[in-house]
Amino acid sequence: MTVFDPELRQHSRAARIAMALLRLSHAVKAISSDEVKGIGLTPLQAQALLWIRYTKPFLTSVGRLAQALGVTHVTAIGIIDALERAGLVTRQASPIDRRVTLLRLTAEGERVVERLDTFGHTLEEALARLDDQELAALERGLGAVVWSLRAGGLLQVAEACRGCIYFRENVAPGTDEPHRCNLIERFLSEQEARLACPDYAPERPQGLLPIAAE
Numbered sequence: 655m656t657v658f659d660p661e662l663r664q665h666s667r668a669a670r671i672a673m674a675l676l677r678l679s680h681a682v683k684a685i686s687s688d689e690v691k692g693i694g695l696t697p698l699q700a701q702a703l704l705w706i707r708y709t710k711p712f713l714t715s716v717g718r719l720a721q722a723l724g725v726t727h728v729t730a731i732g733i734i735d736a737l738e739r740a741g742l743v744t745r746q747a748s749p750i751d752r753r754v755t756l757l758r759l760t761a762e763g764e765r766v767v768e769r770l771d772t773f774g775h776t777l778e779e780a781l782a783r784l785d786d787q788e789l790a791a792l793e794r795g796l797g798a799v800v801w802s803l804r805a806g807g808l809l810q811v812a813e814a815c816r817g818c819i820y821f822r823e824n825v826a827p828g829t830d831e832p833h834r835c836n837l838i839e840r841f842l843s844e845q846e847a848r849l850a851c852p853d854y855a856p857e858r859p860q861g862l863l864p865i866a867a868e
């Protein structure tokens with residue numbers, strides 16, 4: 655029985671919440687379209703620019719972008735092609751693996767990202783009307799759903815290094831790259847450690863971020 659059936663929702667809390675999330679997804683699409691109005695971007699193009707800006711530069715491949723946006727590889731290539739034609743994005747071969755193409759913002763792309771500074775604020779403002787206890791409960795519940803979906807390979811959770819099981823902080827103090835990621839066996843600068851990683855893996859997922867990352 656589908657969650658669109660009001661009879662089911664009368665008797666199932668899970669169905670009511672699932673329907674609420676579907677309704678929110680429609681609202682998110684409308685809000686995102688409104689927030690990029692006047693910039694000349696689609697919501698997915700805006701998210702692609704923001705993803706490039708806030709993801710570790712050695713991980714910004716088209717494949718990872720597709721995973722982050724929840725689209726096919728072909729769709730991701732189409733998004734990047736449009737951004738490249740607009741002069742906002744360039745592609746360059748990875749210095750580690752020349753077979754991998756990494757995405758970079760141009761100077762104009764950086765300026766456009768600055769104009770996207772309020773992207774997502776409408777949702778944040780709506781959530782800010784809840785008190786701390788309501789927000790904590792919502793975060794725990796949504797966190798459980800997010801990590802369950804990630805475990806099923808249905809979405810990506812990219813966050814900064816702190817709180818990740820692979821991150822080792824300040825193992826080389828006094829150097830330009832004091833931190834280390836044991837997953838990719840690479841030392842990281844402080845700036846890199848503060849950018850999101852698609853391979854982020856908390857030891858104990860709790861809420862939308864583990865307590866250790868707060």
